[in-house]
Amino acid sequence: MTTVELRDVVKTFSSPKGRITAVDNLSFQAKEGEVLGILGPNGAGKTTTLRMIATIYKPDKGTIRVEGIDVLDNPLDVRKRIAYMPQEPDLIPSLSVEEHITYYLRFRGFSKKEAKKRCEEALKSFNLNDHRRKKPFQLSTGLKRRVQLASVLSAKAPVIFLDEPTTGLDPKSKRNTWKLIKDKIEDSGATILLTSHDLYEVEYLADRVIIINNGRLIAEGTPRDLRKRFGKTVKVIFEDPILISNTLMDEFMKVDGIKGIFQVSENAVEIKLDSLDRSINNLVRILASKELKIKDIVTTAANFEDVYLEIIENSGGDMG
Template sequence: MGIVEVMNVTKKFPSSNGEVVAVDNISFKVKKGRVFGILGPNGAGKTTTLRMIATIYRPDSGRILVDGIDVIENPNQVRKRIAYMTQEPDLSPALSVRDYIIYYFRFRGLSKREARQRCDYALKTFNLKEHAYKKPFQLSTGLKRRIQLACVLLSNTPLVFLDEPTAGIDPKSKRETWKLIEEMVKEKGMTVLLTSHDLYEVEYLADEVLIINRGRIVAQGAPSELKERFGKTLRVVTRNPIGDFERLKRTLMELEDVKGVNPISANSFEVQLSSLDNPLNEVLQATISQELEVIEIFATTLNFEDVYLNIIDVGGEVDGETQ
């Protein structure tokens, strides 16, 4: 059993043009102790999905279990098992860093003594001691995010939601934050649901990724698996310059396994493929037919960002998600 099980879930919202299907009959599981990334363009359905898991929205149909508990039948029990880091820092302007952290843990049900002890540990672990008595207006965006992160990762809940955890943070602090997330996941054995527009962050942190577009799941797997499945390309180098690239592209796009053709330089181009099994010779022959002399042709692997964009552009593969 996964810590999160989403089964045939659909969610619709009213609009001026009638109902809009935000999430369209999706199903997936999240294993315990993993970082699970949920990706998709704006309006894809990922936020709606997260909010249903967190009991903020109610599914129109289907079922969601968190730690074996139904989100509709026992929402309060589900909320006790999750901690949610919102995209925007929500620190109280009247409270110091120390007071805010203590207040957060008191709100989660800890005694005064336990909350103070947990706060001291948070200040030390997340390098916040020197900022303990500062107010939010005295803090950078990166420090505010670190305070949020300290609260949710030390909540001792089995499931943590991180929504753009490093948004607005400088590159050095971002790397430090990633390491903290890694350490906490290993130490506490928690499961993290991660959403981020930083695809390098997702590739670095996530054990598994779910990609959603237009309300349906279009791909799922480890980042390395998705790169292997969707990142197949050929790089072709010709001796003579490519005079009419558009004509060459039209010829190559007629081949069954070719998904895209992009120029690299005056005498080289890249061919995106759905498979590397057969098309190498076909690409070679099609290129030669355009009176181009091929001097080099080899397979390459796209980076995760390019793979993600290819998946979104192409459409769908697995099953299942808008808003």
């Protein structure tokens, strides 16, 4: 079932330089139980989009629905369906861990009894029992994040925003937090909208990603699909050792679609193509014409970060 749906959404702001189009005819959907990564350089329009879904901003044009409810028709009902974990750990300094979780659940509309019960469950399942009476100043950044996650996830909202959930964490705490998020959201059934500049995080957590630049959707798919679609480097392994002389290099570089050639071992080269679909035939043709004995041609696994940067670059956009 579709939980979040945006159709042709436009949002403009006035600025000293005139009107800025922050979100430009954006359409996308997120399904129940899906983790949707929202990627894009600084200023791409991610926060504005999330704020419109959360009914903080009103779209100028287009429709946004959360569980079928239009954000303009019934903003309060939409808000009730969304739990938000902000970028900065926003724990209230005077509250202990257990007070914070209970307070958050009370604020989300749970009765005192239900909030207490859910808090106990959260303390147990997020391994926070030993820290339950500590105040934020006694907690590491990783633990503060865990308290935030415990609060947000125990509210059982159908839509959860995770805004840069591991910013400021060291690599080990980051990995622990990713694992925790993955474990806890797996059977929550919630739709998670995840924004992050950490491409490894997104690849690990997201089922699907959308990439936004200048307010527009420029790519959409699973991280794996995008890697396949945009990863354009092939490794050619020859039967015999080969030396890529300058003359041979020039000949390769003249072929339509070949953007670079690098010797990676005595019998292998990596070749960067401008499109895997279109250019592979030209590559095979030139290799055949040289009578080089080929052992194997493999698409090298493009790293998701390279793929992302390439997508942004191809969209003609500013890199942030």
